[in-house]
Amino acid sequence: MDQVVDGLNPWGPKLGDAADVLGAPLYLTGEESLLVTVFNGLAGVTVKISGRTLPLGATRPVPFKQTFTPTSNRAASTQLIPLGDGWLLNAEVIITAGSPLMGQTFAKMSLVRGLTSVAEDLYTLAADNVTAQQTCAWPGSGVQGSLDGAGALRSVTGTDPAAGAECSDTVPTGARWQLHAWNVQLVTSAVVANRAATIVIDDGANVLYQAGDGVVQTASTTIRHVFGEGVGFWGNPNGVFLGTLPQKLQLLAGWRIRTITQAIDVGDNYGPPQLLVEEWMEAS
């Protein structure tokens, strides 16, 4: 079909009949690029960016495609795709390698002016979590927040501390966690003392929450200390002490989940904590 060009129109060339079948194309002067920013927390992920443009003077859409591997440390990874002049018809981001859960990879597509790292952001086309089955697409996805919806459930194995040391695990940079459950095994030495293990949530400096499980652990015993959302205290001398966590406790990057143990001995030995968390990309 012929393209009608009207040089007197201050808004640029007209698409003519093509406008009726091409949805809501975005006019490009040739100075704009597509900037894709990805926040990813899973190793082995490959992202594909694809779409179509209608170059000025062309009568058929031209597809484009590019893949890249974002970092897996939740830092921003970017790809800049020159678009030429004409019209952007559609674009999408999808995972083509790796299996991130919803919440582990978040993508944003923007129209920017320029081709360098200081390109000016003009318009956010779309933003959403992406997986191998769910795209972030324009038009279609809209602009979603990285904290919207359910996060990715994760079972995290923390640091196994040295003998006599406390447990401590930190919410990683770029992540937001909701702590659902936490447990750790403590093997006490033969030194006689009543150990009282408590879980502590702090912001890296200030204690926000501290709770025990209501029972002391004596010498030469092995006890698993378990804390869960909304549960009460319960002590089973055969091996499990149960304590409570606040419900819907969300933690920012740099906040810590750790222990303070009254009467801990140099020979006492915590194992690695196991955390059940729900994680989102903070995308900040």
Place this chain on the structure above:
Amino acid sequence: MTKCNACGGVYDTAQPDGTSYFHRCPPLSHSELDAAVKAGKVQLPAGETVDDAILRRTYERGNMRDENLVATSGPGAQQIKAAGDGTSNAAAAAGAGVVIVPK
């Protein structure tokens, strides 16, 4: 497995679910603070015991390691917060994980 040379903690930087783990040294425990006081590295306020001190404030290691990134973009995305005393290789804990019993 990786061992932190500052605190002796052992951890796996690659979690089984494919994500990465970023270690940060824990604050001193009661027994560690007690040893530091006896060694003259820490002076408690007058009249305060180690029991009091461990509940009133947090004592961090001077050689603390924190592998978390400084930021998620810009130069900070390439830097960890504190290298501490570095790391060493460590064997996996004996008896850890899943044991397959032959039929």
